[in-house]
Amino acid sequence: MTLTPIERVERRGPRLLWPRRSPRTHEEGARGALIAAISTLVVFGGVIALVLSSDAWPRVQRQFFDWTHFKASFPKVLSGFWLDVEMFIIAEALILVIGLAVAMARSLRGPAFFPLRIITIGYIDLARGLPLLLLILLMGFGIPSLQLPGVPNSALFWGVAALIFSYAAYTAEVYRAGIDSVHESQRMSARSIGLTQTQSLWYVVVPQAVRNVIPALLNGFVSLQKDVALVFVLGVREGLREADIYNARTFNYTSYIAAAILFLLVSVPVARFTDWYTDRERHRMQAMSS
Amino acid sequence: MSVARLSVRGVAKSFEGREVLRSVDLEVATHEVVCLIGSSGSGKSTLLKCINLLVPVDRGEISIDGVAITKPGVNPNTVRQAIGIVFQAFNLFPHMRVIDNITIGPRKAHRIPRGEVEAQARVLLERFGLADKAREYPDRLSGGEQQRVAIVRALVTRPGLMLLDEVTSALDPELVGEVLGVIRDLKTEGMTMVIATHEMGFARDVADRVCFLEGGVILEQGAPVEMFARPHHPRTRQFLERIVDAGRL
Numbered sequence: 001m002t003l004t005p006i007e008r009v010e011r012r013g014p015r016l017l018w019p020r021r022s023p024r025t026h027e028e029g030a031r032g033a034l035i036a037a038i039s040t041l042v043v044f045g046g047v048i049a050l051v052l053s054s055d056a057w058p059r060v061q062r063q064f065f066d067w068t069h070f071k072a073s074f075p076k077v078l079s080g081f082w083l084d085v086e087m088f089i090i091a092e093a094l095i096l097v098i099g100l101a102v103a104m105a106r107s108l109r110g111p112a113f114f115p116l117r118i119i120t121i122g123y124i125d126l127a128r129g130l131p132l133l134l135l136i137l138l139m140g141f142g143i144p145s146l147q148l149p150g151v152p153n154s155a156l157f158w159g160v161a162a163l164i165f166s167y168a169a170y171t172a173e174v175y176r177a178g179i180d181s182v183h184e185s186q187r188m189s190a191r192s193i194g195l196t197q198t199q200s201l202w203y204v205v206v207p208q209a210v211r212n213v214i215p216a217l218l219n220g221f222v223s224l225q226k227d228v229a230l231v232f233v234l235g236v237r238e239g240l241r242e243a244d245i246y247n248a249r250t251f252n253y254t255s256y257i258a259a260a261i262l263f264l265l266v267s268v269p270v271a272r273f274t275d276w277y278t279d280r281e282r283h284r285m286q287a288m289s290s
Numbered sequence: 291m292s293v294a295r296l297s298v299r300g301v302a303k304s305f306e307g308r309e310v311l312r313s314v315d316l317e318v319a320t321h322e323v324v325c326l327i328g329s330s331g332s333g334k335s336t337l338l339k340c341i342n343l344l345v346p347v348d349r350g351e352i353s354i355d356g357v358a359i360t361k362p363g364v365n366p367n368t369v370r371q372a373i374g375i376v377f378q379a380f381n382l383f384p385h386m387r388v389i390d391n392i393t394i395g396p397r398k399a400h401r402i403p404r405g406e407v408e409a410q411a412r413v414l415l416e417r418f419g420l421a422d423k424a425r426e427y428p429d430r431l432s433g434g435e436q437q438r439v440a441i442v443r444a445l446v447t448r449p450g451l452m453l454l455d456e457v458t459s460a461l462d463p464e465l466v467g468e469v470l471g472v473i474r475d476l477k478t479e480g481m482t483m484v485i486a487t488h489e490m491g492f493a494r495d496v497a498d499r500v501c502f503l504e505g506g507v508i509l510e511q512g513a514p515v516e517m518f519a520r521p522h523h524p525r526t527r528q529f530l531e532r533i534v535d536a537g538r539l
Contacts, residue, residue, distance in 0.1 A: 193399065
C-alpha cells in the first residue's frame with residue numbers, strides 16, 4: 001500500500017529527543033547514535049562529578065536533597081498539588097472558551113459590532129497590562145473583603161477567577177492571530193453560500209484558526225500549569241503553599257524540590273508534546289503544499 | 291417583455307479611492323449565458339462579487355427578477371440562496387469533507403434538513419462524476435475535481451443565476467476541459483450564467499453574448515461571432531489581437 005506524504009507524516013510517532021534529520025545510511029546512523037551517547041555521557045558525567053566532588057555539596061544536599069525531609073514533606077505537597085491540578089483544569093477549560101468568545105467578538109465586522117469590539121479591546125489591554133500577581137491579590141483579597149451578598153467569598157474562587165481573567169485575554173489574542181491567519185477568501189466563500197457572519201466564523205474560520213494555533217495554545221497550558229501556584233499568596237493550601245509551610249517549620253528546602261518535581265512531571269510532557277505536534281503540523285503543511 | 295433575470299444599472303465601486311467599476315449597465319435574460327472578457331483588473335471579478343452582495347456597491351442598482359437587491363434592508367443571505375458563485379481558487383473548506391462542503395450552506399443558513407440536502411448533493415455529485423468523492427477531504431482531489439465540487443456547492447441551493455469567476459484560471463491545462471464540460475452541461479439545461487473568463491474559445495462556444503469590460507465600464511457587447519470577428523471599438527480590437535497573438539483564440 002502506498003501512503004500519501006500526509007499519511008506518512010501522520011503515522012510517525014512522537015520523536016522525543018532525536019533530531020529530525022534522518023541518517024543517510026545505517027552505518028552513519030549507528031555511528032551518529034554512538035557519538036551522541038558518548039558525548040552525552042562525558043558532558044553530564046563531568047558536570048555531575050564536578051558538583052558531587054565540590055566542598056559545598058554536602059551542605060547543598062542537606063538543604064535541598066535530603067531524603068528524610070523529602071519523604072516527610074512529599075505527602076502534604078502532593079495532596080496540595082492535586083489542588084493545583086484541579087485549578088489548572090477548571091481554569092484552562094474556561095480560558096479556552098472565554099478566550100475564543102472574546103476573539104470572535106473582536107473579529108466581527110461592521111459598524112453594529114463596534115461597541116463589542118471596543119469592550120473586548122479594553123478588556124484585553126487591561127488584563128494583559130496588569131501583573132498577574134497584582135490581579136490575584138486584588139481579586140483574591142479584595143472582592144471577598146466586600147462581603148457582597150450572593151457573591152462567593154472564597155479566596156480560592158477569586159484567585160482562580162484572576163487567573164482566568166488574565167489568561168483568557170492572552171488566549172484571545174492567540175485565537176485572533178489564528179483567525180487572521182485564515183485566508184480572507186474562506187470567509188468570502190462562506191458568506192457566498194449564505195452563511196451569516198457569525199456562522200462563517202464558527203463553522204469555517206474558527207476550526208481552521210484553532211488548528212493553526214494549537215502549539216501556541218499548548219504553550220499557554222504549560223505557562224498556566226505553573227502560574228496556578230501563584231494563588232499561594234492568598235493562603236490557599238496548594239502544593240507550593242504546603243512546601244512553604246514545611247520549609248517554615250524545618251528551614252529545609254527539600255520540600256520545594258518535591259513541589260518542583262511535581263510541576264516538572266506535568267509540564268515537561270506537555271512541552272515535549274507541543275514540540276512533537278508543531279513538528280507534525282509543519283510536515284503536514286509541507287506535504288500539502290508540495 | 292419579460293423581466294430580466296439580472297439587471298445591473300449604473301453600478302460603481304471604488305476601493306480606497308481606486309475606481310474599479312465606473313458605471314456598469316448589464317441586463318441578462320433568463321437562460322442567457324453572458325461572458326465577461328477583459329484584461330486583469332478591468333473589474334470582472336468585482337462586478338460578480340457586487341451581484342452576489344459580497345462587495346457593497348457605491349452607486350447604482352442591481353435587481354434579480356425585478357427585485358432590487360442593493361436596497362438597504364435586503365437580507366443578503368436570502369439573496370445568495372438564489373445566486374450561486376464559483377471562484378477562481380475553488381475556496382473549498384479544507385477541514386470539511388466534500389459532502390459537508392456542499393451541504394453546510396443549506397443546512398446552517400437555510401435550515402434544510404441534512405437528509406434532504408445530502409440527497410440533492412449526491413444527485414449532483416453523481417451527475418458530475420464525483421459520486422465516489424463525497425467522503426474525501428478537498429486536498430485529496432485534483433484541481434479539476436475541487437472546482438467541480440465548488441460548482442456543485444453553488445448549485446445545491448438550486449440558484450436561478452450562476453456567477454463564475456475565472457473558474458479555470460487556476461487549473462492545469464489538462465484539467466480545464468472537465469470543468470468547461472460541466473459549464474456546457476449547465477447551459478444545455480438552461481442555467482442563466484454570467485461568466486468572467488480568459489478562455490476566449492470557450493466564450494465563443496458557450497456565450498449567447500460577450501461583454502468587453504475596460505476601465506470599469508462595458509465598452510462593447512454583442513454576439514460572440516460578431517465580437518470576435520468584427521469588434522467595433524479600437525480597445526476591443528487591441529485586446530483581442532493580444533489574445534490571438536498569445537494563441538488563446
